Amino acid sequence: MIYSFTFWVTPFRDDFGVSTGTVLLAATLGQVTMGLYSPVAGRIMDAHSVRLLATAGILAFSAGYVLIAFATDFWQVLAVYCTLLPVGAIFAGGMAAQVATARWFEKRRGAALGISSVGTSLGGFVFPPIVTALNQSLGWRESHLVFGVAFVLIMVPIIWLIVRDRGTGEREPGDTAPPAQGLASAEHGLASPEYRKQSPENGLASPEHRKESAEHGLASPEYRKESPEHSLASPEHGKKSAEPAGQPQDFPDWKMGHLARNRAFWYLVAALTPLLVVFITIQLNTAPIAEEAGILGQQAALLISTLSLAMIVGKIGYGFMADKTDHRLLIWFSAAIAMVSLVLLQTAASYIAFLVAYALVGISQGGIMPTMGAIIASRYGPANFGRVGGLIAPLLTLTAFGPVIFGYLRSGMESYGPIFQLLMLVVVPSVVATYFLGPNGRETPPEQTGA
Template structure:
């Protein structure tokens, strides 16, 4: 039997393929990453948190602002651990971290079933839960996906990233149903069980990429060298500002609508428009990144964000509120597609996880500032309008930072 006559050996889970199997394995990893991000901590902690505020207030008598402080602790913890995750992903690989973190994260959510009426314990729990999900934050999946692609890098990252959009639409609905049907304690158990799905998805369908001889998958600048270059600081500044805009709209879109006189039942449905737009933006932005400069793509989306905050500043009705939410979803949905694309294009892949983790931390800093600044604006002026007008200026400055990035240093033609 000649070499050509030999049957192909199946690829085992986690084993790197070669030849024509490479692209199919890359897409399998991208789709598995989509599923993993759908049930990851970016969704299960952030998008479900609001649904637990009223039940916890009723049972323990804690103030809404006291409960909300835990969300800030969550953001601060993510800010701290993101560079750590990036370092570990670069050193040990994303698949290993996902497999180790999935059961721990799922069990940490289930442990909330036993939450006592002690606010300090509640705060401690929300500081520990993101640590338990250390390997499940987006950079693990995005580095895995990026390692398989060059010319279709943007689209592949968009497919993987769309998992957060899918989760943004589904998880709040699931959480509300679980709380209504079984109570808030059982809801945490249900969300923990959902989180465990990341383990079989990663084990059977995600493969750690290895470079071909003609690839530059492990090449590129070190973190130290990257930090000496202007694009590094422009990207950090841009994502700090994006954290301000995105978090402000995500957290305060319903209060903005209620202040404008939109009925509560309708206002609570408007975020669905944001979530659906976010899904579209994940995939569409990825497709566009393979064809146009990331600076142009992001500036276009920031123009939409500018219109969104101006509509919110004007006091939206149902129609303009839906338009504003959809435009905001297009911006928020594009943020991490662009980040995960910019890192390998400007710095290569050698320090992908570290650079992404630092930029993600900058984004979280912006989000933490937004949570307090927007509410302070409302308390001081009796309106969200000054904060929204400030965010309009932020959108313009952010677009300027992206336009200053300059050409890529590691384009697809080099791979």
């Protein structure tokens, strides 16, 4: 629904008697508070059921839309955008989808992250025409009521139908990552009395097990000689079995303090922030940009739909490429496409040219989420995904001030042309920071490197 916010600007401004800048403040504050909540939310998602949290998120989002429908003053809208909507967006949005995906996939994680992030862009493609149509036929208050009720009736059943928390012994076919609650966990050790008591039919000391083990060579000298690292009785196995469930055994546990001292973490933030500033500024200013070019109504809505559809292409494409290439190349590619789109926006002389420009913006930014997800999972480990993503989120909320700053700058200019030129300069730091991010590789906490 964030892609549709630009179409609430005019009715909010007219009904509440506030300025456009004040209305845009709602989106900015929503992004900022969402970032502030994210570190805590990330830790919660690492420790609890994503399905339950996503359900709670939908309920919060729905309640927020219903309350906005009955707002009598704009401060009430601002309050909802700072409370219920950010909570709903976190627990039922892209971050929750990426946490769940990172838990399930190892070999094809980049592709999976790209596909899982398609939902937000699909919403951006579907909802703008619906929002504009409902605004024209029902009004913005009734539209908010319709959406608030529809979220619960449609999304909650879908969540319980398709969202699965990774269960005992389950894994992606061909995935080498350990299961979320594997039988080799410290809590349910294979040699523990509890395990033998609970599962005598699977007991290691049973004749059936010894027969099967002999067949597969588990107890044979050859097995112990060839694969000592897998020996059930080896010190290495005992050490590995005590590690946190669901985390690849060679990924350490990352604390917030470790991340704060990790250079790659800060280079990643510096690489992504400028690109997101460009995207959010263009996306939230779509209505005035289109109006300046004489593009109104459903044609303006189609610009957002085109952007969102292109983001789907970008997310899936980048997701598959993230499994096979240096992640820095993907960020540089996004930066290059962003530059081309900004040049085209300055020179566009037709509606088709604007559609192409918005498609390029969508492809450029569509790859950011799966690329970021692949970088986090490959460098810090899936069990730390929510924690790392949760710490990045409040830092990326700085991008929410982009539309406001450039909006004020636009008020002193004759057109958006100079704004597009300034946005091109914003892209440059992303290119530099990406270089210093370094090639793909696993990060080590400072305490283990002596830093």
